Amino acid sequence: MGLRILQSFVCSVPMLWCLSMLLLLLYTASQRTALAATRLGENETDHFALLSIKAQITHDPMLITSSWNDSLHFCQWKGVLCGRRHRRVIGLNLQSYNLAGSISPAIGNLSFLRIVSLMNNSFQGEIPHEMGRLFRLRGLDLGINLLEGKIPVNLSHCSNVRFLDLRQNKFIGNLPKELGALSQLVLLNIVSNNLTGVIPASFGNLSSLEFLSARENKLEGNIPGSIGSLKSLIILRLSKNELSGMIPLSIYNLSSLTSFWASFNQFQGSLPQTLGLTLPKIRNLVFSKNQLSGSIPRSIANASRLEILDLQHNKFSPGVAVDFGNLKNLSKLFLSTSGLGTGDVNDLNFISTLVNCSELVELYIGNNGFGGVLPNSIANLSTQLQHLIVGGNQISGNIPADIGNLVSLNTLHMINNKLTGSIPASIGKLHKLQLVAFSRNKLSGEIPLSIGNLTLLTKLWLGENILQGNIPSSLGNCKGLLLLNLRTNNLTGSIPREVFGLSSLSISLDLSQNSLSGPLPLEVGNLRNLGILNISHNKLSGEIPSSLGNCISLQYLYLHNNSLGGAFPQSLESLRAFEDIDLAHNNLSGVIPKFLGSFRVLRNLNLSFNDLEGEVPVHGVFKNASAVSVSRNTCIQVAKMSFG
Ligand SMILES: *[C@@H]1O[C@H](CO)[C@@H](O)[C@H](O)[C@H]1NC(C)=O
Ligand SMILES: *[C@@H]1O[C@H](CO)[C@@H](O)[C@H](O)[C@H]1NC(C)=O
Ligand SMILES: *[C@@H]1O[C@H](CO)[C@@H](O)[C@H](O)[C@H]1NC(C)=O
Ligand SMILES: *[C@@H]1O[C@H](CO)[C@@H](O)[C@H](O)[C@H]1NC(C)=O
Ligand SMILES: *[C@@H]1O[C@H](CO)[C@@H](O)[C@H](O)[C@H]1NC(C)=O
Ligand SMILES: *[C@@H]1O[C@H](CO)[C@@H](O)[C@H](O)[C@H]1NC(C)=O
Ligand SMILES: *[C@@H]1O[C@H](CO)[C@@H](O)[C@H](O)[C@H]1NC(C)=O
Ligand SMILES: *[C@@H]1O[C@H](CO)[C@@H](O)[C@H](O)[C@H]1NC(C)=O
Ligand SMILES: *[C@@H]1O[C@H](CO)[C@@H](O)[C@H](O)[C@H]1NC(C)=O
Numbered sequence: 212m213g214l215r216i217l218q219s220f221v222c223s224v225p226m227l228w229c230l231s232m233l234l235l236l237l238y239t240a241s242q243r244t245a246l247a248a249t250r251l252g253e254n255e256t257d258h259f260a261l262l263s264i265k266a267q268i269t270h271d272p273m274l275i276t277s278s279w280n281d282s283l284h285f286c287q288w289k290g291v292l293c294g295r296r297h298r299r300v301i302g303l304n305l306q307s308y309n310l311a312g313s314i315s316p317a318i319g320n321l322s323f324l325r326i327v328s329l330m331n332n333s334f335q336g337e338i339p340h341e342m343g344r345l346f347r348l349r350g351l352d353l354g355i356n357l358l359e360g361k362i363p364v365n366l367s368h369c370s371n372v373r374f375l376d377l378r379q380n381k382f383i384g385n386l387p388k389e390l391g392a393l394s395q396l397v398l399l400n401i402v403s404n405n406l407t408g409v410i411p412a413s414f415g416n417l418s419s420l421e422f423l424s425a426r427e428n429k430l431e432g433n434i435p436g437s438i439g440s441l442k443s444l445i446i447l448r449l450s451k452n453e454l455s456g457m458i459p460l461s462i463y464n465l466s467s468l469t470s471f472w473a474s475f476n477q478f479q480g481s482l483p484q485t486l487g488l489t490l491p492k493i494r495n496l497v498f499s500k501n502q503l504s505g506s507i508p509r510s511i512a513n514a515s516r517l518e519i520l521d522l523q524h525n526k527f528s529p530g531v532a533v534d535f536g537n538l539k540n541l542s543k544l545f546l547s548t549s550g551l552g553t554g555d556v557n558d559l560n561f562i563s564t565l566v567n568c569s570e571l572v573e574l575y576i577g578n579n580g581f582g583g584v585l586p587n588s589i590a591n592l593s594t595q596l597q598h599l600i601v602g603g604n605q606i607s608g609n610i611p612a613d614i615g616n617l618v619s620l621n622t623l624h625m626i627n628n629k630l631t632g633s634i635p636a637s638i639g640k641l642h643k644l645q646l647v648a649f650s651r652n653k654l655s656g657e658i659p660l661s662i663g664n665l666t667l668l669t670k671l672w673l674g675e676n677i678l679q680g681n682i683p684s685s686l687g688n689c690k691g692l693l694l695l696n697l698r699t700n701n702l703t704g705s706i707p708r709e710v711f712g713l714s715s716l717s718i719s720l721d722l723s724q725n726s727l728s729g730p731l732p733l734e735v736g737n738l739r740n741l742g743i744l745n746i747s748h749n750k751l752s753g754e755i756p757s758s759l760g761n762c763i764s765l766q767y768l769y770l771h772n773n774s775l776g777g778a779f780p781q782s783l784e785s786l787r788a789f790e791d792i793d794l795a796h797n798n799l800s801g802v803i804p805k806f807l808g809s810f811r812v813l814r815n816l817n818l819s820f821n822d823l824e825g826e827v828p829v830h831g832v833f834k835n836a837s838a839v840s841v842s843r844n845t846c847i848q849v850a851k852m853s854f855g
């Protein structure tokens with residue numbers, strides 16, 4: 212029964228699991244026929260070969276091969292499958308047993324073998340050339356092991372092999388051109404090895420090939436044009452190699468192709484304008500990180516099954532004239548950093564064609580030259596949209612007021628544009644937002660109170676705008692905030708205590724270069740995880756609260772250019788992580804604490820322009836004249852050094 216399944220089984224995509232499925236079916240069959248096997252005598256060749264294989268297994272923590280002993284017929288040994296009539300070994304399934312050791316050349320003596328899976332173990336050493344004698348072999352899965360050396364040329368003698376999976380090993384050297392003779396081969400997976408050299412032109416003779424995955428190797432040179440004759444090819448994955456030159460036009464004629472992944476190579480040239488017509492079944496087109504040029508083919512509009520289009524990090528010519536409206540399943544459109552956009556007012560017209568793409572989840576158009584305004588239709592994009600990245604363009608105008616319609620948004624990234632107007636209050640409806648980045652625009656008005664509705668927010672960048680008014684105390688509801696950047700705005704009033712209650716803040720709190728006034732609240736002591744605190748260039752007054760001594764993770768403390776008075780807080784003595792402290796241009800008085808000399812990683816200390824007095828300590832950071840500035844105080848400099 213097992214054999215019949217094997218012979219008639221036709222695998223469909225994705226085929227990676229195909230081999231495992233076959234093994235499972237065959238294994239079940241073998242369990243049923245095991246009794247018959249004991250009655251039928253044994254074949255010594257297979258018996259000895261299996262014992263040799265066992266002898267090379269040095270580590271067997273699950274005691275799989277302990278059943279490989281003389282009290283059972285070898286057809287009953289775990290992982291061994293025999294044919295029903297002739298009682299020869301036809302299958303060896305030892306996958307995922309944590310086995311280590313090498314593969315014995317004796318495997319070449321199991322001449323009836325049809326399927327071998329040693330997948331997901333720690334087998335080392337080379338593939339024995341003797342495997343080339345297994346002319347009945349249909350499937351060989353050696354993926355996820357520690358195998359090394361070259362792929363043996365002799366595997367090309369396994370003329371019946373359909374599945375050859377060598378992924379995630381340490382194979383080196385060239386792909387043997389002789390493998391082109393495997394006319395039955397359906398799947399070739401060599402992902403994540405260290406293979407070098409070119410893809411042999413002879414691979415164009417693998418006429419049954421449906422799945423070719425060579426991702427993450429060091430293959431170089433052009434893709435041979437002969438690959439374009441693999442009419443059955445469904446999936447072609449060549450990403451993360453050193454392939455170059457033009458992608459042969461013949462590949463775009465492979466009408467069965469559903470996935471073509473070619474990212475992270477050095478491909479040049481343009482995409483054929485007819486691409487969307489000649490690849491009618493294409494679902495994934497991934498060309499990121501190459502040097503492709505020319506315009507994005509309009510015919511992409513005709514590839515109606517397209518799900519992922521990734522053209523990022525290329526050098527395309529500026530216009531995007533594709534009507535995406537017909538691509539109902541488009542879920543990821545990645546166009547960042549690809550030379551697009553002319554700065555023209557109509558640059559973003561294509562966004563309106565995306566409103567019918569109801570499956571759209573990710574839209575990246577950042578770091579291009581797109582001009583014009585964000586069309587209001589952006590608010591009508593799919594409610595499934597999670598990532599909207601438009602930062603690093605020339606986009607002007609307002610953020611559309613109805614942006615709050617995009618209720619699945621997780622990331623809203625618009626930094627470094629020319630956006631004006633205020634931040635729409637509707638942003639408070641985007642309850643799933645985790646990252647909001649509006650820095651380096653010309654946004655004005657107040658920060659909407661509704662920002663406090665974003666309870667999942669982890670990073671908020673609003674710096675380098677002209678926001679005004681108070682910092683909303685509702686920010687205190689964003690209890691997962693790791694980073695808050697409001698620097699270089701026109702914010703006024705006192706800093707709400709609620710902000711200092713955000714003990715989640717760990718990366719940075721930057722409120723510098725505003726017009727914030729009032730004291731630094733006692734609650735600052737809640738920021739126990741905070742690494743960077745920057746409130747420099749404001750109008751803070753009062754004393755530095757001693758609770759600052761609770762901020763045990765502080766590495767960078769910038770309070771310079773304020774009107775803070777009182778003494779340098781003694782409570783800071785227990786803090787040990789400081790690398791840089793700048794308290795210059797305040798009204799601090801009293802002496803410079805000696806304990807500052809014992810801060811081992813402190814590299815810069817600026818206390819200049821205060822009213823400090825007394826002796827300057829001589830230890831630690833004070834030993835390095837250029838690291839310390841105390842000028843314009845009334846300090847006595849004990850060591851003969853010139854400060855600041
Ligand atoms: C095992 O099979 C081989 C090949 O069919 C044959 O030459 C040999 O005689 C068999 N040995 C036994 C012990 O059955
Ligand atoms: C042989 O294998 C069987 C089945 O796993 C096991 O019960 C038996 O203890 C083994 N015998 C020896 C001598 O290891
Ligand atoms: C590999 O084997 C381990 C157990 O040995 C298992 O947990 C893991 O899921 C397997 N991985 C794959 C990809 O089969
Ligand atoms: C294969 O079998 C032959 C004949 O039984 C034997 O001489 C040879 O040593 C075996 N090869 C290996 C690698 O075990
Ligand atoms: C590899 O194939 C060659 C050519 O068929 C053959 O002469 C040689 O014996 C094979 N090597 C092994 C180890 O089987
Ligand atoms: C490939 O080779 C490099 C060095 O040549 C090595 O660092 C890397 O681990 C190798 N990768 C694999 C998958 O063997
Ligand atoms: C493909 O196979 C044909 C016929 O077997 C052979 O003549 C040709 O050389 C092969 N092509 C390559 C590139 O190996
Ligand atoms: C692609 O197919 C078309 C139509 O069948 C044919 O005219 C063209 O020459 C083919 N192009 C390549 C590069 O194979
Ligand atoms: C390709 O798509 C465009 C725009 O949607 C459409 O006008 C044209 O008819 C389509 N062509 C074919 C051959 O389907």
Ligand SMILES: *[C@@H]1O[C@H](CO)[C@@H](O)[C@H](O)[C@H]1NC(C)=O
Nearest residue numbers: 515516517537538539540541
């Ligand atoms: C879109 O995807 C769905 C679900 O996978 C599928 O049923 C449908 O046929 C696809 N539509 C197109 C145009 O490919």
Ligand SMILES: *[C@@H]1O[C@H](CO)[C@@H](O)[C@H](O)[C@H]1NC(C)=O
Nearest residue numbers: 639640660661662663664685
């Ligand atoms: C958002 O916050 C505002 C002000 O804090 C509140 O009035 C409103 O009900 C909230 N809206 C939603 C949709 O949660």
Ligand SMILES: *[C@@H]1O[C@H](CO)[C@@H](O)[C@H](O)[C@H]1NC(C)=O
Nearest residue numbers: 655677679700701702703726
């Ligand atoms: C900042 O605010 C002050 C007073 O509210 C105002 O005079 C000034 O023009 C504002 N600056 C900018 C750049 O809007």
